[in-house]
Amino acid sequence: MSEGTVEGAQPQQKPAADAKEQKDQKKAQKAQAKQKKEPKVAQGGGKKKMEGAALIGIDVAKEDDLSEWYQQVITKGEMLEFTDVPGCYIYEPGSYGIYERIQDFFNARIRKMGVRNCYFPLFISEANLQREKDHIEGFAAEVAWVTEGGKNKLEKRLAVRPTSETAMYGYFSKKIRSHRDLPLKLNQWNNVVRWEFKHPMPFIRSREFLWQEGHTAHMTEEEAGKEVLQILDYYEAIYHELLAVPVVKGRKTVAEQFPGAHYTTTVEGFIPSTGRGIQAGTSHCLGQHFAKMFDITVEDPHAKEGEKKEKLHVWQNSWGLTTRSIGIMILTHGDNKGLVIPPRVAEIQAIIVPVGMTAKTTAEDREKHYAETNAIKDALLEAGVRAETDMRDDQSPGWKFNHWELKGVPLRIEFGPKDSAKKVVTIARRDQLAAGKSEIPIADLGKDIPALLETIQSDMFRKASDEFRDHxxxxxxxxxxxxxxxxxxxxxxxxxxxxxxxxxxxxxxxxxxxxxxxxxxxxxxxxxxxxxxxxxxxxxxxxxxxxxxxxxxxxxxxxxxxxxxxx
Structure with a gap:
């Protein structure tokens, strides 16, 4: 088994893979260093550097060098930060906010199904992990092991969970004593570690990642199968309704299904830039395999009176969706100006930028204009729009436009003295910058902006769906x-x-x-x-x-x- 360093664990690593990751980190750090410099226009052209690209933004075309583009987008767009541990990343508020909205969406639905959230330990004993041979063989090369605690060698090493079937099912065996204890439905939002060495890619494939993993037990195969498909529908909805990303629902072949599963269903995405498919979320019927291994049984509730009640093994499911979903969203919608975030998951849905202030603008006029700008923000907040103002006086409006385009904010609202006189605002859609700008009366902002955000959401999904269908x-x-x-x-x-x-x-x-x-x-x-x-x-x-x-x-x-x- 591959061993990772966790609290003193001794690694058995492939140096070449780590060297590649460290090289990628250095590239990302250079990109971040550029961002902190005063914005200026990059000279020249060529394949990699886009002509006229400001250093605050992306200076490589997505179609020319996807790897470099992606690293710049996620770091300059403040979605993710690299650490000194290869394959482990900091989720910045921009990306973690998206994850929280996914959590809210999913929690609301699974709670109606009777699923309750819980938390199980990060560490799994080796004896427990080894109880299920087929299951552990599927993860053997990726398991990180703790071999030391403080200054002492552990008598028995501990695995850092790659998934929690073996960690949770001893508990299931204790909790399920009768058919009246069924169904038992638990979900946890947690981190897992898989000591990956092949093609590391932030969000998409990393050593530590965040996910939810649901684990449930049922009386019959029919009940289990119904839940498997219900969860798959919710995964589809996360991609379609929140992330504006099309996916295909289906069943994995036997060769590709989850280790130890009866069968696996999946939502499969597509990355247009590379033409590659990507597994976006899976819902497994585990059958009775783990129930037999962990002795999770109930007496037959349909046995006739006086007859010996046969012990029946329960039917189990597990299902999970990860922060890979954020990477899929970025790769699907991002462009050569940076992120393009669907409105329903955007941390900021509308950024309001005051314009038209010059050196000749009096302090009184400036204060009045800023008060009007804040009133626009308040009206949008009242209408349920996540709006912010950018009142920084040390940056030009053009610099601010580039900054918020890079961060993928769905809607930019410009407001200057001329707009004030006309009682309008000027807007620009992030997903359709080439379409130019338009105006909306200030009196109509409360109804028109929420409606426009929904239009942006549906247009982004339609565009991505058409592209996937064509491919x-x-x-x-x-x-x-x-x-x-x-x-x-x-x-x-x-x-x-x-x-x-x-x-x-x-x-x-x-x-x-x-x-x-x-x-x-x-x-x-x-x-x-x-x-x-x-x-x-x-x-x-x-x-x-x-x-x-x-x-x-x-x-x-x-x-x-x-x-x-x-x-």
């Missing part, structure tokens, strides 16, 4: 498969659902086969199965007749399966 291609011929991947698409193909066949497809599309034409920027990355979509294409697949798309497979296709390169 889901139905493929029935193998010759079309890799070219479609190279064109930054995911592919829906007829597939036999056999794990060995999935491995073969990944190999055949990876570029390791002589003469195979692949994306030069990812020559070793083959396509994996993302999910079996619940919404199956109507055309093309005839059960028992259509052949699996893999040219080396002689089996018949069972389902349309979405394949793609992925994170």
């Amino acid at each position: 889901r291609k139905i493929i029935t011929k193998w010759d079309d498969f890799v070219p479609a991947l190279n064109a930054k698409n995911t592919c829906l193909i007829p597939h036999c659902l056999v794990p060995d066949c999935e491995d073969e497809i990944k190999e055949l599309s990876s570029g390791k086969i002589e003469g195979q034409e692949v994306d030069a920027r990812a020559p070793s990355m083959g396509a994996k199965s993302l999910c079996i979509p619940f919404d199956q294409p109507a055309e093309g697949l005839v059960q028992g007749e259509t052949k699996c798309t893999n040219p080396k497979c002689e089996r018949k296709a069972e389902k349309w399966v979405m394949f793609g390169r992925s994170y």
